[in-house]
Amino acid sequence: MLGYFGPAGTFTHQALLTFSTDPAMPFATVGEALDAVREGVVEAALVPIENSVEGGVTVTLDTLASGRPLTIVREVLLPVQFNLCARPGTRLEDVRRVLTHPHAAAQCRGWMHEFLPAARITGGGSTAAAAEEVSDPSSKYDAAICAQVAGDLYGLEPVATGIADNADAVTRFVLASRPTEPPARSGADKTTLVAYMRADRSGALLEILEQFSSRGVNLSRIESRPTKTGLGNYCFSIDAEGHLRDPRVAEAMLGLHRICADVVFLGSYPRADGVRPAIADGFTDEEFAAARAWYASLIHPED
Numbered sequence: 383m384l385g386y387f388g389p390a391g392t393f394t395h396q397a398l399l400t401f402s403t404d405p406a407m408p409f410a411t412v413g414e415a416l417d418a419v420r421e422g423v424v425e426a427a428l429v430p431i432e433n434s435v436e437g438g439v440t441v442t443l444d445t446l447a448s449g450r451p452l453t454i455v456r457e458v459l460l461p462v463q464f465n466l467c468a469r470p471g472t473r474l475e476d477v478r479r480v481l482t483h484p485h486a487a488a489q490c491r492g493w494m495h496e497f498l499p500a501a502r503i504t505g506g507g508s509t510a511a512a513a514e515e516v517s518d519p520s521s522k523y524d525a526a527i528c529a530q531v532a533g534d535l536y537g538l539e540p541v542a543t544g545i546a547d548n549a550d551a552v553t554r555f556v557l558a559s560r561p562t563e564p565p566a567r568s569g570a571d572k573t574t575l576v577a578y579m580r581a582d583r584s585g586a587l588l589e590i591l592e593q594f595s596s597r598g599v600n601l602s603r604i605e606s607r608p609t610k611t612g613l614g615n616y617c618f619s620i621d622a623e624g625h626l627r628d629p630r631v632a633e634a635m636l637g638l639h640r641i642c643a644d645v646v647f648l649g650s651y652p653r654a655d656g657v658r659p660a661i662a663d664g665f666t667d668e669e670f671a672a673a674r675a676w677y678a679s680l681i682h683p684e685d
């Protein structure tokens with residue numbers, strides 16, 4: 383069974399329904415969903431990782447970067463639109479306290495400032511958990527910022543629709559499973575990894591970037607995250623174009639192992655937008671296999 387950041391009605395749930403309608407298990411936090419994968423409670427879990435307006439979902443980046451390794455096997459892109467939903471009969475001018483997910487609050491900041499400047503916004507578990515909470519007549523919250531489906535599911539009515547400051551926002555979700563063989567190379571793939579920098583090395587970030595640029599591998603995301611071991615200690619969460627079985631990606635990974643304190647491979651999987659890298663690899667299956675074996679012998683030298 384698959385798990386997801388829930389409850390039912392979250393954007394994550396909608397993203398899950400785009401590829402699976404089998405019964406799935408909701409979790410109240412991203413951390414609980416990923417821990418359930420690590421503990422074998424669910425096979426894999428879908429969690430949000432990146433939003434086109436608000437950037438990285440830090441709890442997801444940090445939970446994937448530390449602890450027992452997980453492998454991303456799929457990504458999903460979902461356009462996100464927000465409504466202000468309340469118990470039936472509530473008018474806009476009655477709304478004083480609003481509950482939602484912090485990412486949703488950030489994406490509706492301008493609208494809230496213009497139309498409900500006096501309202502207090504609280505960031506809670508998820509947009510659907512906010513809708514569920516608001517549906518309780520004794521709740522201290524008057525409204526939730528959530529998806530239309532969450533409002534409908536928990537018996538709320540929209541007080542205002544389409545309240546996002548950017549109508550074209552998209553959130554990216556990843557399906558993380560226990561360590562497994564990456565899905566086969568599709569030709570339009572992405573590789574996610576975390577590189578732990580050597581703190582005492584000058585030009586360390588430049589060297590990390592060079593591993594990719596010198597081999598013509600484009601990066602679609604790079605963000606620094608504190609390693610939580612002390613001020614100034616950072617790692618880089620990176621999405622690179624291509625598959626671990628592409629020789630240029632395998633070589634970039636090998637290069638990273640040589641210069642970084644640690645490298646965590648988090649998976650190679652088909653890109654949801656199907657975009658192929660600008661530089662196509664003209665390598666044979668044998669060359670792919672060799673690149674893969676080379677990388678495998680480096681990260682599992684005993685095998």
Ligand SMILES: O=C(O)C(=O)C[C@]1(C(=O)O)C=C[C@@H](O)C=C1
Pocket residue numbers: 387391392393394395430433439462483485486507508509510553
């Ligand atoms: O709360 C939800 O519904 C989620 O799925 C989480 C989440 C996020 O973390 O970014 C997903 C999409 C929206 O951008 C707002 C919230």
